[in-house]
Amino acid sequence: MEYIYPTYYNNFHCIADACPKTCCAGWQIEIDEDALERYRQLQIDTVDYREAAFLQDEKKRCKNLDEQGLCRLIHAHGEEILCDTCRLFPRHTEVFDGVRELSLSISCPEVARMILTNSDNVVFTTEERVEKETEAYTEEERIVYRQLRQLRDWMLPVAQNRSLSLEQRFAKILSVVQVYQEQVDFCVEEEQPFEAISIADVLTTVVKPLDISKTMIHTILAVADEWEYTEPELQEIFDATDAYLQLLSDEDFSQARKHLSEALQKQGIALPATLEQIYIYFLFAYFCGSVYDEYYFGQAQLAVAACYHIEAILLWHFGKYKSIGMEDIIRYTYLYARELEHSIPNILATEAYMDEHRMI
Known part of the structure; x- marks a missing residue:
């Protein structure tokens, strides 16, 4: 499998409660099936199990956010509790035959800072990983x-x-x-x-x-x-x-x-x-x-x-x-x-x- 990504990709680190615009608000956070089953077993009450998404408050903030803007789920259960969306964001993957193109979403304030304060040309890294293609393509x-x-x-x-x-x-x-x-x-x-x-x-x-x-x-x-x-x-x-x-x-x-x-x-x-x-x-x-x-x-x-x-x-x-x-x-x-x-x-x-x- 060929992986392509900008060289700054691995430099990203979430700034958590220092972030001026949390990624845990303003949009519906969808939950993958494996995580949904974990939450069901733990009887997590901040999940809409029918919609497979986290519940939000009246300000459209995820109900797992505490007053400091930190995640109550992580505090209680560790980072392994996270669903794929929360674990991966702002990492984005485009899927093609034998190729995975990785990027960081510029909708994240820290990613925007990384990208916009760079005055040099962007360089991309290509690497081969031993993986089988699991998707079908025409x-x-x-x-x-x-x-x-x-x-x-x-x-x-x-x-x-x-x-x-x-x-x-x-x-x-x-x-x-x-x-x-x-x-x-x-x-x-x-x-x-x-x-x-x-x-x-x-x-x-x-x-x-x-x-x-x-x-x-x-x-x-x-x-x-x-x-x-x-x-x-x-x-x-x-x-x-x-x-x-x-x-x-x-x-x-x-x-x-x-x-x-x-x-x-x-x-x-x-x-x-x-x-x-x-x-x-x-x-x-x-x-x-x-x-x-x-x-x-x-x-x-x-x-x-x-x-x-x-x-x-x-x-x-x-x-x-x-x-x-x-x-x-x-x-x-x-x-x-x-x-x-x-x-x-x-x-x-x-x-x-x-x-x-x-x-x-």
């Missing part, structure tokens, strides 16, 4: 995953090529994936084998320009209207952000982006490099997973849109408060990721929306 899934993997192996160094502007990098990537999507769609419509697609030819695609305008940002922000929210905070931030941007002229918008970048640069924070880290995260964590829903271009655009969604929020914050720092970037990033990543309907809605509303 031949089509095997072929498409190999093709997506080839594309991503090309996309990662392009995305981290800082001799190009962020817009130039994104334009190259989106142009290529758009052509790949078109070729897959053609194969489906004409009942042609996917093996007929030449990734080498796809990579020679002529690059289309990417223009980040106020109108473009307004268009991609609109996808948030289709999301379901676990808490009202991010929805209110999105509404305030869009309202703020609508007050700006095109020239004001360009100047606001420039002033935001300059304000961060004075603190030693290069905004393009920070947005690059967000992009690399979403690209690695989810692009190849589009093999299972066929929104290859939509998923590629989702990763780009995530960067500009967060930049737009930062523009609103800086315009309102006249100050900005790394802690603000970290906070808005994990709030954003919590609403997107913790909801499959939100991910699917965003993929579909971005597939229809093309940035190039």
Whole structure:
């Protein structure tokens, strides 16, 4: 079995009660069957056994949390009592034929800090482990995953090529994936084998320009209207952000982006490099997973849109408060990721929306 993960993966350590946004609140914590049986035998009363999930209080906090934000189950029974969700989070695994891709969810504040404060290129580790494949895959899934993997192996160094502007990098990537999507769609419509697609030819695609305008940002922000929210905070931030941007002229918008970048640069924070880290995260964590829903271009655009969604929020914050720092970037990033990543309907809605509303 091949395992792939960013080199920082094994550096994560939960900061427990020091965490500014506990992972034990705001979403339903599902319990695996083995853990559910353990809880049943111990007569744990904080479990909804019918729903196979932990009960929550009126603030949507897991009922196992004590006043200090620590887990009563761990205190009483040790860490071995945990269900898979609690034991593994924020660790995330994407499953493919003979491959496991491991990442850390940026919806965790500590992971967001690790990722966003890194100014170097992200390096990935590949290792072989003696394991048998236990899942079943179609031949089509095997072929498409190999093709997506080839594309991503090309996309990662392009995305981290800082001799190009962020817009130039994104334009190259989106142009290529758009052509790949078109070729897959053609194969489906004409009942042609996917093996007929030449990734080498796809990579020679002529690059289309990417223009980040106020109108473009307004268009991609609109996808948030289709999301379901676990808490009202991010929805209110999105509404305030869009309202703020609508007050700006095109020239004001360009100047606001420039002033935001300059304000961060004075603190030693290069905004393009920070947005690059967000992009690399979403690209690695989810692009190849589009093999299972066929929104290859939509998923590629989702990763780009995530960067500009967060930049737009930062523009609103800086315009309102006249100050900005790394802690603000970290906070808005994990709030954003919590609403997107913790909801499959939100991910699917965003993929579909971005597939229809093309940035190039």
